[in-house]
Amino acid sequence: xxxxxxxxxxxxxxxxxxxxxxxxxxxxxxxxxxxxxxxxxxxxxxxxxxxxxxxxxxxxxxxxxxxxxxxxxxxxxxxxxxxxxxxxxxxxxxxxxxxxxxxxxxxxxxxxxxxxxxxxxxxxxxxxxxxxxxxxxxxxxx
Amino acid sequence: xxxxxxxxxxxxxxxxxxxxxxxxxxxxxxxxxxxxxxxxxxxxxxxxxxxxxxxxxxxxxxxxxxxxxxxxxxxxxxxxxxxxxxxxxxxxxxxxxxxxxxxxxxxxxxxxxxxxxxxxxxxxxxxxxxxxxxxxxxxxxxxxxxxxxxxxxxxxxxxxxxxxxxxxxxxxxxxxxxxxxxxxxxxxxxxxxxxxxxxxxxxxxxxxxxxxxxxxxxxxxxxxxxxxxxxxxxxxxx
Numbered sequence: 031x032x033x034x035x036x037x038x039x040x041x042x043x044x045x046x047x048x049x050x051x052x053x054x055x056x057x058x059x060x061x062x063x064x065x066x067x068x069x070x071x072x073x074x075x076x077x078x079x080x081x082x083x084x085x086x087x088x089x090x091x092x093x094x095x096x097x098x099x100x101x102x103x104x105x106x107x108x109x110x111x112x113x114x115x116x117x118x119x120x121x122x123x124x125x126x127x128x129x130x131x132x133x134x135x136x137x138x139x140x141x142x143x144x145x146x147x148x149x150x151x152x153x154x155x156x157x158x159x160x161x162x163x164x165x166x167x168x169x170x171x172x
Numbered sequence: 173x174x175x176x177x178x179x180x181x182x183x184x185x186x187x188x189x190x191x192x193x194x195x196x197x198x199x200x201x202x203x204x205x206x207x208x209x210x211x212x213x214x215x216x217x218x219x220x221x222x223x224x225x226x227x228x229x230x231x232x233x234x235x236x237x238x239x240x241x242x243x244x245x246x247x248x249x250x251x252x253x254x255x256x257x258x259x260x261x262x263x264x265x266x267x268x269x270x271x272x273x274x275x276x277x278x279x280x281x282x283x284x285x286x287x288x289x290x291x292x293x294x295x296x297x298x299x300x301x302x303x304x305x306x307x308x309x310x311x312x313x314x315x316x317x318x319x320x321x322x323x324x325x326x327x328x329x330x331x332x333x334x335x336x337x338x339x340x341x342x343x344x345x346x347x348x349x350x351x352x353x354x355x356x357x358x359x360x361x362x363x364x365x366x367x368x369x370x371x372x373x374x375x376x377x378x379x380x381x382x383x384x385x386x387x388x389x390x391x392x393x394x395x396x397x398x399x400x401x402x403x404x405x406x407x408x409x410x
Contacts, residue, residue, distance in 0.1 A: 057354050064354075070331075070363065071353040072340030079342040 031066055038069045041077055045084055054085045090124040090131035092169055094162075095148040099137025105144040106158070113159035117166050130171060178244035187240045194222055194235035197248060204248050205257060205286055207264075208323040209236040210373055212396040213332060219323060221257055221286070224248045232256070258290050266297040267346070268304065269318040275377040276389040282375035283321060300346070307352075309359030312382055313371050315350065320378035322348055326370035333399055338364040350378075369395070 034040030044063055049055055055078050064074040078084045096102075096111045111121060111134060118130040125131075140146045143155035147162065154165070174189045180197050187196035192215065197204050207219035217237040224235045227245035235248070247253075264270075264283065272278045286292075304317040324341060327350070331337040338361050342351040352361045371379040372391050380389055398410045 060354055070337035070340070072338060072351055072363075075351060075354050076340035076342050080344050 031063075036067055038067050041067060041069060041074065042081075045074075045078055049084055054088045056086075087124065088128065091129050092150055093131040093133070093148075094118075095133045095135050095138075096121070097136075097138045097140070097144070097146045097148070098134045099141065099144075101137070101141035102145040105156075107145040109159050110145055110147065110157050110162050114162050114166075117163065117171055129169075130166075176240045176242050176244075178240055178242070178246065180246045181248055189240065191240050192236055193224060193226075193233070193238045193240055193244070193246055196240050197235060197246070202248055204235050205289065206236060207282060207286070207321060207375055208325065210325050210329075210375075210393065210396065212400040213325060213328045213373070216324065216328075219260070219321075221260055223253060223256060225250060225253065254290065257286075258292060261286050261290055261292055262295045262297055264321050265292075265295050266299050268300070268302060268320065270376070271318075274386055275319060276380045276384045276386060277377035277391070278387040280387070280390055281377060302346075304349075307358050308382070309357035310364075310366070310382075311359060312366060313358070313368060314380050314382055315352075315358055316378055316380070317349055318378075319376045320350055321376055322350070323375055325373040325375065326350065326379060329369045329373045329396070333396065334365060334367050334369050336363050336365050336367075339370060372396075 031040070031044055034043060044067065045055065048059055048063060052059060060074050060078060061071060064071040078086065094114055096107055096114065098107050098111070114132055115121060119125045119132055121132050121134045123132065135148070138146060138148065140153055140155075143153060145157050147154045147157045149165065154161070176187050176189050178185055178187070178196070180193070180200060180202050183200060183202065185196055185200040187199070194204055194206070194209060204224065205221045207221050208217075209215055209222060215236040217234040220234060222235040223232040225247040226233050226238070232253070261283070265287070270283065272281070272284055275281065278284070306314060306316040306318065308314040322341065327339040327341060330339045338352050339350055342349050342355060352358045353363055358364065371381060372393055373396065374391070377389065394410060398408070402408050
């Protein structure tokens, strides 16, 4: 925040960094950001909830982001997502035990690897329902 | 400041350069429908109800943010415009749960008036019936999201006139909702000054005074012009 001279204009940059540091934006964190940038709290929450990038809930230990862009979609991404959801939780949520988060995304720009899944920030290429199932076995999901 | 002459619905009107088509039309007795616009607050051109046809322009222009120009020929009512306006109002009705018969502003509601004006007797769209709640945690006022049309008048009046910026809009699209501070109950907000300006500018019964029964609430918007002229011109006229 000091890098941006505590300017209110830097709200999005600050939220980005905060999310990177803490993994998610807690109400307390948002409150202190609002206070330090001298912004109304409602605007800070408004911006944080407008962009899908920001998460107000803690992410699971493992995160799966299934690309649902056209190329991945045609190559079978919906089946991958269904398999993943079946074993863990619905897209956009985290399992109750905090182990796995699942999300869908628009094209991630790796169409050559379709269908692609981002697993903990790493790209898995040409994913099938079977391979994603194996990955879940490996991390110990029932 | 130069005088501008233009034609609105076949009537020759004069305005001052910098004024909007909307203001000049209203000053000349042409009542263009609107929902997000309210005199004294900044215009955002969001509700699209004030769309008008301007000769020589292919696109429809929102009157509230279109400055007047010399020789403009404006049409504010046409079959096409009425069809668009009807659809907008239908979309608003279908999006949330507007039940006039149990509403505090029944018969004093801008949304209802619009529907009557446009001859809306049924909605062609599927109602969404979202599950929304009402926040009655404030001592004197209530907020019922079911009746909100997201015009953001409350957000603007709180920010620009009262200066508190308690309200804002959270999320986006169909999930958009008005929030106080960090989404906490209105009654617990520590920025709200309980001035009630938001309640008075709200076009529907979304923001209301507690203790009013069905159809009992009247909204008083005179204060807005009073405060704004006092601030801008140093004249206190009510």
